[in-house]
Amino acid sequence: MRSVFLQLALLAVSALADDITVYTDSALAAGWENWSWSSDIDFAATDLFEGTSSISVNSQAWSALSVKLEGTFPDYQGLRFDIAGAQPDLTITVSSSVDGTTSPNILLSALSTSITSDAFTSLLIDFRNLPGSGAALGNGTWDRISFQGGANGAIYHIDNIVVVESIVITPLFVSAEPLAANTIAVTTQGAVDFSDLTVSLNGKAVKIVNSTTYVPVGTPSKSVTYLTLAQNFAQGTLLINTGVDNGGNPTFNFSLPAVQYASFVQTKNYPISPSIYGVNFPTSASYIQDLGVTMSRWGGNAVTAYNPNGQFTNAGADWYFENRVADPPSADDWIGWVHGAGSGSLLTVPALDWVSKDSTSYSFPVSQYPGQASTDPFLPDAGNGQFPNGSYVTSTPNQSRVYTSWNTTMAKAWLKGLANKPTLVAIDNEIEIASSTHQDMHPEPIDYDEELSRVLNFSIAAKEAIPGVNVAAPSTCAWWFYWTSVVGFDDNAAHDNMDFLPWFLMKMAAAEKTYGKRLLDYLDIHYYYQADVSATDPATQALRLRMSRSLWDTTYTDESWVGVPPQQNHQWDPTIISLIPRFRTLIDIYYPGTKLSISEFSSTADTDITGGLLTVDMLGIFGREKLDSATYWATPDELGPVGLAYWLYRGSGTHFGANSAQVNLATPNPDTQGVYAATENGKLSVVIVNKNPDTPITFALANMPFGKYFVRHFGGEAGIAKWQTTVTISSIDYIVVPAYTAVFLKQN
Numbered sequence: 001m002r003s004v005f006l007q008l009a010l011l012a013v014s015a016l017a018d019d020i021t022v023y024t025d026s027a028l029a030a031g032w033e034n035w036s037w038s039s040d041i042d043f044a045a046t047d048l049f050e051g052t053s054s055i056s057v058n059s060q061a062w063s064a065l066s067v068k069l070e071g072t073f074p075d076y077q078g079l080r081f082d083i084a085g086a087q088p089d090l091t092i093t094v095s096s097s098v099d100g101t102t103s104p105n106i107l108l109s110a111l112s113t114s115i116t117s118d119a120f121t122s123l124l125i126d127f128r129n130l131p132g133s134g135a136a137l138g139n140g141t142w143d144r145i146s147f148q149g150g151a152n153g154a155i156y157h158i159d160n161i162v163v164v165e166s167i168v169i170t171p172l173f174v175s176a177e178p179l180a181a182n183t184i185a186v187t188t189q190g191a192v193d194f195s196d197l198t199v200s201l202n203g204k205a206v207k208i209v210n211s212t213t214y215v216p217v218g219t220p221s222k223s224v225t226y227l228t229l230a231q232n233f234a235q236g237t238l239l240i241n242t243g244v245d246n247g248g249n250p251t252f253n254f255s256l257p258a259v260q261y262a263s264f265v266q267t268k269n270y271p272i273s274p275s276i277y278g279v280n281f282p283t284s285a286s287y288i289q290d291l292g293v294t295m296s297r298w299g300g301n302a303v304t305a306y307n308p309n310g311q312f313t314n315a316g317a318d319w320y321f322e323n324r325v326a327d328p329p330s331a332d333d334w335i336g337w338v339h340g341a342g343s344g345s346l347l348t349v350p351a352l353d354w355v356s357k358d359s360t361s362y363s364f365p366v367s368q369y370p371g372q373a374s375t376d377p378f379l380p381d382a383g384n385g386q387f388p389n390g391s392y393v394t395s396t397p398n399q400s401r402v403y404t405s406w407n408t409t410m411a412k413a414w415l416k417g418l419a420n421k422p423t424l425v426a427i428d429n430e431i432e433i434a435s436s437t438h439q440d441m442h443p444e445p446i447d448y449d450e451e452l453s454r455v456l457n458f459s460i461a462a463k464e465a466i467p468g469v470n471v472a473a474p475s476t477c478a479w480w481f482y483w484t485s486v487v488g489f490d491d492n493a494a495h496d497n498m499d500f501l502p503w504f505l506m507k508m509a510a511a512e513k514t515y516g517k518r519l520l521d522y523l524d525i526h527y528y529y530q531a532d533v534s535a536t537d538p539a540t541q542a543l544r545l546r547m548s549r550s551l552w553d554t555t556y557t558d559e560s561w562v563g564v565p566p567q568q569n570h571q572w573d574p575t576i577i578s579l580i581p582r583f584r585t586l587i588d589i590y591y592p593g594t595k596l597s598i599s600e601f602s603s604t605a606d607t608d609i610t611g612g613l614l615t616v617d618m619l620g621i622f623g624r625e626k627l628d629s630a631t632y633w634a635t636p637d638e639l640g641p642v643g644l645a646y647w648l649y650r651g652s653g654t655h656f657g658a659n660s661a662q663v664n665l666a667t668p669n670p671d672t673q674g675v676y677a678a679t680e681n682g683k684l685s686v687v688i689v690n691k692n693p694d695t696p697i698t699f700a701l702a703n704m705p706f707g708k709y710f711v712r713h714f715g716g717e718a719g720i721a722k723w724q725t726t727v728t729i730s731s732i733d734y735i736v737v738p739a740y741t742a743v744f745l746k747q748n
Contacts, residue, residue, distance in 0.1 A: 020073055022145070022161035025052040031070045035144065038063035038377030045157060048084055050120060054159035059149035063377050065158070066146040068097060074139050077127050078164035082120040085156030087113065091148045092125065098141040104133045104637060107607055109536070120159060126167055129189075132607055133639040134219035134721050174222065175717030176240040176252040177738040178696065180709075180727050180745070184208075184227040184240060185738075187718045196243025199229060202236035216721040218639045224723050232731045235259065235698070252717075256698060259734055261666035263702035264686070266679040269659040272623040275344060277650050278631035280600070281328075285341035287638055292650020296338045297346040297599055297631040298331055299429050299475070301437050305356045306331070306348075307404065308414045312356035314402065316438040320375070320382040321363035323356040323402055335420035346472065346599060346631065347422035348429050349411055351458045354403035354441045361402040363440035369393040385440060397440040408461040415465035424470045424629070425462045426524060426599065427455045430477040432500075435486055445486040448495050452507050459519040472522035472597050472629075474504060479530060479577075501525075501583075505590035522629060523587060526600035527551075527579060530558070533604045538693065541610040544603070545691040546671045548617040550577035552625050553670065580625040595628035602633050603642055609715050609740055612641025616689045616742040619649055620676035623660050639721075644714045647722060648687065648744045654710065656744070657685040673697055683747040690737045697737050704732045708748040716741035 021029040026044045028034065034041070038060040045056035057065045079094070090108040095101065108115070110131040111123045127137035147158070171190035179185045184199060199206045210228035233256060240252040278295030282288050288296065305314035311329040314322060328334045335345045364385040366372055372383030372393060385393055415425070432451055434442040455473045462471055476482055483499040485491045495503050501523070508520040533544040549556035558577045580596065587594045601618065605611035615632070622630050636642035649656045657678025665675060672692050678685040684705060690697045712724045716738035726748070729735075737743050 018165040020069070020076065020163040020165075022067060022163060023055060023158075024160060028067060033068045033070065035066040035068045036064055037066065039065055039149075041065060048118075048120075048157045050082060050159050054082075054084075054157045056157050057147070057155065059147075059154045060377055061151050061153050061374075062149065063153065064146045064148035066144060066148075067161075068144045072096075072098070072141045072143045073163050074142060076142075076163050076165055077167045079125040079127070079145065079162070080123070080164050081161040082122050082159045083108075083115060083156055084117055084120045084158075085115060085154070086117045087115050088154040088156040089150035089152060090154050090156070091150070093146050093148070094127075094137060094142050095144045095146065096141040097144055101140055103137055104130055104135050104639065105607075106131055110607070117156075120157070122160075124164070124167070128167075129219065129222065132720075133637060134216075134222065134719065135639045136219070173242045173244070173250075173252075174719070176242070177716055177718060177741075178233055178238055178254060178256065178736040179226075179713065179738065179743070180711060181729050181731055181735055182229040182232045183725075183727050184229065185713070185718055185723065185725075186225045186227060186240075187222055188225065189222050192242075193244065194225065196241075197227075198241045198243065199227070200239045200241075201231070201234065206231055212725060214723065214725055216723055219721040222719070222721060224718060224721075224725075226725045226727070228727075233698070233734045233736050235734070254696060256696060256734075256736065259698045259700045261702070262675055262699050263664045264677045264684060264704060265662040265664070266677075266682070266684060266703070268662040269679050270626065272656075272658060272660050272678060273626070273628045274658075275629040276622040276627050277619065277646060278344075278346070278599075278629065279636060279646070280631050280634045282338065282341075282343065283635060283638075285337055288338065288341035288343045290638060290652055291636075291643055291646040292652070292655055293341075293343050293646065294650065295346060295423070295629055295631055296343045297348070297426075298334060299346065299348045299426060299599060299631070300634070301429060302326070303348040303429055304350055304352060304431065304434065304438055305354070305403065305441065306350055307355035307357070307406075308332075310356070310358065312359050314356045314441075316440070317384070317436060320379070320384055321402070321440045322376065322379065322382050323359055323361045325359045332418050332420055335418070335422055339420060344423035345420075346424040346426055346629070348426040348475070349415070349458055349462060350406055351411075351428035351431060351454045352434060352438070352442050353406060354399050355406040357400075357402065357404040363397055363402045364393055392439060392443070395443055397443060399441055403441060408457050411458055412461040412465045415462055418466075421466050422469065424472050424522065424597075425466070426475050427458045427462070427471065427473040429475050430526065432474070432481045432485055433477055447485050447487045447491050448500060448503060451485070452504060455504075455508075456511055456519060460515070463517065463519065470521035471519060472524035472599065473520055475524045475526065475599055476501065477526050478528060482525065502586050502590050505586060505594065508594075509591040518593075520591070520594060522595045522597040523583065523591075524597040524599050525583070526633075527598050528600070528602055529604060536605065536608050536610075541605075541608070541693070542671075542691075544605060544610050545614055545617070548614055548621060548674070549670050551579050551618065551621050552581060554578045554581065556670075580621075580627055584626070597629040598622075598627065599629070599631045600633040601630060606636060606640055606642045609641050609720065610691075612645050612720070613689050613691055613715060613740065613742055615642045615645035616648060616687065617674040617691070619645060620674055620687055620689070623656070623678070624663075624676060626660075641714070641720055644720065644722065645742065648712050648714065648742055651712075651722070654712075654746065656687065656746075657683065675699075685747070686745045687742065688737045688745075689742040690739060692739050694739050696739055699735045699737075701732045701735055704729065704735075705747060706730055706732070709745040710748060712744040713738075713741055
């Protein structure tokens, strides 16, 4: 959080006549309109105010205080406001009603985590360095500002809202950290003076022999200067003195720890599947290329109802069972531009009996089913289909109100007619829980036999429509349903007491003998950590970073399942997850040759630095553990921590090696670090992630060739940005990775 607070504290705001006042006392300023939704707003509140009044806001879930200017503010540099509340859950955006563009999300928590309800806190958003992403807002026809509440709404007071014409950035040494063998990465904002900066190691001055400055793409408000030292790092005290008053602390001091020992063996290697670096619904060709996305998935709950003939869809329980135009509308066009950008594609094919008939109908009108627990804030007659006690408003929904019939013949015709053929076809999405997520479409619980039948029938249709296409199924939602169905353990008992996915694999193997061809190429699952690790307190951050061990470690007791009793004779006993090895074993037993896909996984904290570090760790594990395909849910912010994890491995044409190389660690500690290596054409690639929040880690890296390395990194005190440089490694005895940092090194 240090960089955030420094950013706020050291921006000098010039109060100019050209500033645009949005609100001061009692009313919106002239030219501003109230475009808020589903919020109780008092523009003349006097229970808490500065001046004569403030705006009191009580927003329902996902609702907002939103104001629009009659005109635009394209060249302004910031937004200033005062806010009071019990740390309200708010996301701030700047948008254009002219062309529909919207800024990256700005979480209020990225500005401050100490907002209280009894006093105002003054905050400033720098449009050249948006909090959270570091991106620049850029020029545009900006005319709207929104403060949107989260899932539980938001209650707060806000005052003195001003669009700022000019912000003067005070020159600042933001951070200075040791990196690799003999490099200091100095992050700065503004025009700092390096002339008095000195470095000492264990009390002895170290000469600076070279410097290179880099301004990262997308975050131009900060830069990093890489200082090359005349000697390599060693254990002890490293002191970097900037020689200027840096807000009362002109020095950066590090205790460099004892070295750990590791070695790389490039001759012991195996291929990394390129399809593990995937995401759901990438936003553009440039997004795919900038992050190096290798597999793009058209998936999620809404695709279950996708009607390719009208390009309609319905997200089911995710959003009030409402039909809408699909986004993107055409799967065919989407596959085309995804392939054109260099990514493979995973297309999900609906496999229930219905798809959306139009873009406007909805299943549970309040006018017909009054008293529903929740309604759409934008369409109050559309309900969630449940009463406050959780029971459904009807057990016999009228599907034809919202849907039209769908079958394998229609699916086959659609797939056969695609101008752009997908790399993979998935047979629907999480249909084992359709009786809840799509209970208006399929209210009956889906058992083993029905799910198998639907997969078989639609897989046959896909294989006939697109000869040679690979099929992935059953895209199971979570750990529990790997082993049983919504029906429960009676379903297991009715099928020789077998758990679901082993039984499914066995039946798909039998189907190959019956039909004379493989109908399942990838066993596809979704994997989310079972604990709620979305919070950003230190204990939760540490737990989040440890839980990557559940992907592979046969000694790791998954902490999210503590207290859950084991179920004897069933695979679902969650004491040891060991996800990828477990499913490799099941595949070898029940259907050898089947590949393994995880088409949904998540860090659970896309905007937190630990979410990015965890994703770096997971991508490294996927390659090392021979996973065949993976796509992140859903679409990481390109400049956020998770997006940077992809960029680290694959971004902008530079990629981690094609073959996983053996890594030997004398003192492995997967709770706090991850080390991954790859080789390609005799050149070494290394990724090291340091999960320690406060301390650097150091390695002696045997068999790491000397020479020049291209380096990427993000995190630490340097912050969230695409930092990169080239360094020369002339000693492998002491390599440093800063705290909370992921580093990529590729041999030139």
